[in-house]
Structure formats: C-alpha cells, structure tokens
Amino acid sequence: MMVCEYKPGLEGIPAAQSSISYVDGQKGILEYRGIRIEELAEKSTFLETAYLLIWGELPSKEELETFEHEVRYHRRIKYRIRDMMKCFPESGHPMDALQASAAALGLFYSLRDLHNPAYIRDSVVRLIATIPTMVAAFQLMRKGNDPVRPRDDLDYSANFLYMLNEQEPDPLMARIFDICLILQVEHTMNASTFSARVTASTLTDPYAVVASAVGTLGGPLHGGANEEVIQMLEKIGTVENVRPYIEHCLQTKSKIMGFGHRVYKVKDPRAIILQGLAEQLFEKFGYDKFYDVAQEMERVVGEKLGSKGIYPNIDFYSGLVYRKMGIPTDLFTPIFAIARVAGWLAHWKEQLAENRIFRPTQVYNGRHEVTYTPIEQR
Numbered sequence: 387m388m389v390c391e392y393k394p395g396l397e398g399i400p401a402a403q404s405s406i407s408y409v410d411g412q413k414g415i416l417e418y419r420g421i422r423i424e425e426l427a428e429k430s431t432f433l434e435t436a437y438l439l440i441w442g443e444l445p446s447k448e449e450l451e452t453f454e455h456e457v458r459y460h461r462r463i464k465y466r467i468r469d470m471m472k473c474f475p476e477s478g479h480p481m482d483a484l485q486a487s488a489a490a491l492g493l494f495y496s497l498r499d500l501h502n503p504a505y506i507r508d509s510v511v512r513l514i515a516t517i518p519t520m521v522a523a524f525q526l527m528r529k530g531n532d533p534v535r536p537r538d539d540l541d542y543s544a545n546f547l548y549m550l551n552e553q554e555p556d557p558l559m560a561r562i563f564d565i566c567l568i569l570q571v572e573h574t575m576n577a578s579t580f581s582a583r584v585t586a587s588t589l590t591d592p593y594a595v596v597a598s599a600v601g602t603l604g605g606p607l608h609g610g611a612n613e614e615v616i617q618m619l620e621k622i623g624t625v626e627n628v629r630p631y632i633e634h635c636l637q638t639k640s641k642i643m644g645f646g647h648r649v650y651k652v653k654d655p656r657a658i659i660l661q662g663l664a665e666q667l668f669e670k671f672g673y674d675k676f677y678d679v680a681q682e683m684e685r686v687v688g689e690k691l692g693s694k695g696i697y698p699n700i701d702f703y704s705g706l707v708y709r710k711m712g713i714p715t716d717l718f719t720p721i722f723a724i725a726r727v728a729g730w731l732a733h734w735k736e737q738l739a740e741n742r743i744f745r746p747t748q749v750y751n752g753r754h755e756v757t758y759t760p761i762e763q764r
C-alpha cells in the first residue's frame with residue numbers, strides 16, 4: 387500500500403473527484419458547475435442555482451417551475467416535528483435545534499431507496515423545502531409564539547423572511563437574502579461537505595447526511611464564524627479600538643474571526659459581493675456604524691497579515707447583511723445551513739453515483755505490547 391505523508395487537516399489532499407464547484411484560491415475565483423458566482427448572484431435565484439448544483443445543468447423553464455412548485459408544496463413541517471421542537475430549551479442554539487430536527491425528519495422516511503432517482507428527488511425537495519420552516523419555527527417557538535404557516539404565494543426567500551418576522555419582507559431585502567443563499571450554497575470540499583460525504587459513503591439516509599453536516603457547519607472555525615464576527619464587532623465597538631484589538635489577537639495568537647481561509651489567499655470573492663450587498667442595504671435602510679469598524683479591521687488585518695494571505699472570508703460581511711435585515715445573530719449559521727443543504731445534497735448525489743466508503747488511515751503514535759496492570763496495582 388502506498389504510504390502518504392500525514393497532513394494535519396488533510397491540507398491539499400483530494401478527498402473526492404467532483405464536478406460540482408471549483409475554487410481558484412490565488413485568483414479569487416469560484417464557479418458552480420463552471421459558472422462564475424458573480425454571474426449567478428446577478429442573474430439566478432437560489433432555487434435555480436440549487437437545481438444547477440444538484441442536477442448538473444441549468445433547468446429549462448418547465449424544469450425550474452416544476453422544482454419550485456415541488457419545493458413550495460413541501461414547506462410545511464409535520465406537527466410532531468413542531469411539537470418536538472417546542473420541547474427544546476429556548477436557550478439552546480438554533481443550530482442544535484436544526485441538527486436534531488433534520489435527523490428527526492428521517493424517522494418519517496425510513497424506507498431508504500438510494501438507487502431510485504424518485505427517492506433522491508423527493509429527499510432533495512423535502513430537505514430544501516422544510517429546513518427554512520424548521521429554522522423559522524424554532525425562532526418563533528423559543529419566543530413563546532406558534533410557528534407561522536408558510537405562504538404558497540411567496541417565493542423561497544420571501545417566504546422564509548415572512549415566516550421569521552410574521553410580515554412580508556421588502557422586495558429588495560428578499561432579493562438580497564436570496565443572493566446570500568446563492569453565495570453560501572456550495573464551496574468544494576469544506577469541512578461540512580466532507581462530513582456530508584463521509585456520512586453519505588456509509589449509504590445511510592440523506593437526513594443523517596444533512597444532520598451530520600449541520601453539526602459540522604456550526605463550529606466557529608467554519609460557518610459559525612459569521613456569528614462570532616458580529617460579537618467581535620460589538621466588542622470592539624469603535625474604529626479607534628480596532629488596531630489595539632488586532633494587535634492583542636496577534637500577541638495572544640488568537641484568531642480574528644471572519645479572516646483567513648484554507649484555500650483563498652486573496653479576499654474571498656463572496657465577501658466582495660456580500661460587502662456590496664451590505665452597502666445596498668445601508669443605502670436603503672440606514673447605515674450601520676459597525677460597517678466602519680469592519681472596514682477598518684479589513685485595512686489593519688491586510689496591513690498586518692496580508693503577506694500571509696489572510697483576508698476577509700465569506701463570514702466577515704454576511705453577518706452585517708443579516709444584521710441589517712433584523713435577523714438575530716444566532717440565526718446566521720442556521721441560515722448558512724438553509725443555503726448549504728443544497729450543496730450537501732449535490733455532494734450526496736455525486737457520492738452515491740460512485741460510492742466507496744471513506745476509510746482513511748492514521749499514523750499510530752501510541753504504545754505497543756503494554757502489559758495490563760490490575761486495578762489494585764495502579
């Protein structure tokens with residue numbers, strides 16, 4: 387057997403062959419099925435992009451209408467899922483609520499039929515359709531309110547914002563939210579997608595695949611960083627405090643949230659688009675003073691760490707966009723999951739098409755031939 391050098395974090399080691407997305411981390415390019423994200427952000431919708439990622443081609447008008455229709459009519463969650471969520475502690479993190487609910491959904495669809503395209507399609511539709519409803523339901527129920535029923539006359543993003551806020555969103559806000567989902571939907575072999583593929587490779591059901599990926603996305607080094615960014619901006623508070631804060635982070639070797647990336651050595655192309663979206667929102671709905679703090683952070687981090695290729699990643703500006711929409715900070719990562727579920731499902735489908743169970747090796751650095759010591763002699 388070929389012995390490879392051990393790389394912590396599997397840096398640079400291909401874990402799969404994939405045609406879903408492509409990143410050039412030196413040039414700051416991201417493509418979904420060969421199409422640049424800038425173009426999709428301008429011209430596509432989240433559901434159209436999800437279709438592209440999962441089925442490999444842009445849908446025809448009829449195919450898109452059918453997909454949108456299917457998603458629209460699967461948005462409601464079962465009352466047992468709702469009742470289960472009602473029992474979750476209000477103080478629990480919504481990502482944990484989402485992980486548990488996504489896994490619980492699998493209890494209702496336990497007949498696994500992984501070779502059947504209809505099973506794959508039904509699962510894709512059900513997960514994309516119900517995850518936003520679960521996120522909104524938990525938000526309302528933890529405030530002591532009943533969840534709001536999804537509205538069939540609203541599109542995907544407008545409906546989510548409606549379920550969350552109990553009122554129809556401003557059209558610009560709904561469109562910007564939809565673009566955010568396009569930007570967050572997929573990103574090659576990131577940690578949560580890897581987790582999804584490992585889980586998928588055991589031929590378990592797609593609800594377990596998504597639940598394991600949700601658990602992975604939540605960590606502060608991955609999707610959870612978007613929440614930490616806002617907490618950090620609040621803590622810094624003013625532009626004057628930025629430099630001392632960053633110098634302190636460098637001295638103590640602590641990570642500056644929303645900066646750095648395993649693949650990008652330039653500013654993340656998604657951060658560039660998100661920054662523009664934040665500015666559009668500020669223009670229409672009023673300025674956010676933390677934007678000044680964020681821009682100063684970008685300047686100072688660039689000065690101190692630019693030579694190491696550390697620039698804003700996707701999580702740096704997404705929080706400012708969601709904050710301007712009035713979304714609570716601890717829903718930022720669940721919203722990331724609403725988007726990313728389509729990417730995970732694209733990888734699930736691709737993994738199944740040429741499956742081999744993931745079973746890497748390890749470098750054993752423990753002891754051998756140790757004699758058992760009876761408890762009274764220890």
Ligand SMILES: CC(=O)SCCNC(=O)CCNC(=O)[C@H](O)C(C)(C)COP(=O)(O)OP(=O)(O)OC[C@H]1O[C@@H](n2cnc3c(N)ncnc32)[C@H](O)[C@@H]1OP(=O)(O)O
Nearest residue numbers: 606607608609611640641642643644645646647648699701
């Ligand atoms: C959706 C997403 O997942 S996007 C990423 C979201 N995560 C964050 O924003 C958290 C902050 N960033 C980080 O922790 C990292 O940059 C990660 C996790 C994104 C990438 O990690 P890795 O590729 O393993 O890089 P690693 O942590 O080894 O850092 C390499 C070097 O850059 C430094 N570095 C990387 N990111 C940062 C940062 N945010 N702040 C300060 N220093 C950093 C490290 O200290 C290290 O320096 P050294 O070589 O002198 O020891």
Ligand SMILES: O=C([O-])CC(=O)C(=O)O
Nearest residue numbers: 572573575576577648700
């Ligand atoms: O690719 C990564 O490691 C993290 C990331 O940006 C994402 O998942 O969107």
